[in-house]
Amino acid sequence: MAIISVHNLRKTYGEKVAVDDVSFSVEEGEIFGIVGRNGAGKTTTVECVAGLRTPSGGTIEYGTAIRDLKEQIGVQLQDCSLPDKLKVGEALALYASFYSRPADWRALLAEVGLDPGAAFAKLSGGQRQRLSIALALVGNPRVAILDELTTGLDPQARRDTWELISRVREMGVTVLLVTHFMEEVERLCDRVAVISSGRVLAVDTPDGLIARAGGEQRIVLTSTAQVTALTALPQVTGVHRDGDEVIVTGTGDLLAAVVGALPPDQLAGLRTERITFDDAFLALTGHAPG
Numbered sequence: 001m002a003i004i005s006v007h008n009l010r011k012t013y014g015e016k017v018a019v020d021d022v023s024f025s026v027e028e029g030e031i032f033g034i035v036g037r038n039g040a041g042k043t044t045t046v047e048c049v050a051g052l053r054t055p056s057g058g059t060i061e062y063g064t065a066i067r068d069l070k071e072q073i074g075v076q077l078q079d080c081s082l083p084d085k086l087k088v089g090e091a092l093a094l095y096a097s098f099y100s101r102p103a104d105w106r107a108l109l110a111e112v113g114l115d116p117g118a119a120f121a122k123l124s125g126g127q128r129q130r131l132s133i134a135l136a137l138v139g140n141p142r143v144a145i146l147d148e149l150t151t152g153l154d155p156q157a158r159r160d161t162w163e164l165i166s167r168v169r170e171m172g173v174t175v176l177l178v179t180h181f182m183e184e185v186e187r188l189c190d191r192v193a194v195i196s197s198g199r200v201l202a203v204d205t206p207d208g209l210i211a212r213a214g215g216e217q218r219i220v221l222t223s224t225a226q227v228t229a230l231t232a233l234p235q236v237t238g239v240h241r242d243g244d245e246v247i248v249t250g251t252g253d254l255l256a257a258v259v260g261a262l263p264p265d266q267l268a269g270l271r272t273e274r275i276t277f278d279d280a281f282l283a284l285t286g287h288a289p290g
């Protein structure tokens with residue numbers, strides 16, 4: 001049963017079409033990713049889902065678990081900011097007072113690993129993001145919308161935040177995650193909608209999207225390899241140099257074809273690489289994420 005179903009969503013700001021035609025459904029209990037580069041329409045889409053913006057067209061349906069958007073959809077939007085001197089515990093207590101059935105905010109703070117006595121100004125980037133997750137959860141929502149949570153975080157803080165997002169799902173909260181980090185999508189999301197210029201290009205599992213990239217494989221060789229011998233192979237779809245390496249992409253039995261086409265001394269350092277969600281994104285949208 002879908003907890004959120006978006007049908008042909010459109011949102012314009014004057015002449016500007018921010019969201020052109022977006023449709024997707026989020027199942028209860030999943031982490032659903034919305035991925036696309038800057039300006040693709042991700043934030044506008046989730047703001048419409050959260051009831052913070054009025055769509056210009058299309059419909060958004062909610063499952064029976066959502067009776068009141070404000071109560072049952074918790075939102076963490078980009079750039080959370082609070083008064084410098086406000087303490088973490090005070091912020092949680094204040095936000096809890098907005099809801100009819102708030103979570104136990106002390107337990108929530110323990111879960112995200114924050115000291116209730118810490119002042120907002122003293123928090124690191126990662127701690128601020130953990131606070132924003134706690135604020136999104138304090139109303140005991142059924143769905144949490146998390147928008148670009150890990151942008152600007154160092155790798156450790158990003159990994160900690162990913163762990164926390166997994167725990168949010170384990171608490172039974174459905175997560176709608178906006179991101180342009182492909183690694184985040186691969187690690188966290190059950191399914192993902194790829195958005196470009198206000199339109200959905202694909203909705204699938206991360207693995208499904210990778211498979212859609214044409215079942216392409218990639219082989220990396222040292223730069224002494226004879227590129228012309230490779231481009232003539234029917235299995236090869238692309239050859240390009242990247243610094244000291246030659247990257248060969250293709251389909252079918254690419255490895256055997258490449259090994260057969262080159263003398264052994266040119267096969268030194270040969271390795272095969274897994275196609276990543278990054279590659280799939282590139283194949284779908286024609287441009288790199290971010």
Ligand SMILES: Nc1ncnc2c1ncn2[C@@H]1O[C@H](COP(=O)(O)OP(=O)(O)OP(=O)(O)O)[C@@H](O)[C@H]1O
Binds near residue numbers: 016017018019040043
């Ligand atoms: N209030 C607004 N008024 C006018 N244009 C807007 C407004 N909000 C967003 N836009 C424009 O709509 C388009 C989609 O913006 P949106 O913020 O939804 O994209 P996004 O995918 O979330 O991008 P980002 O990753 O940069 O946040 C952009 O071109 C943006 O400049």
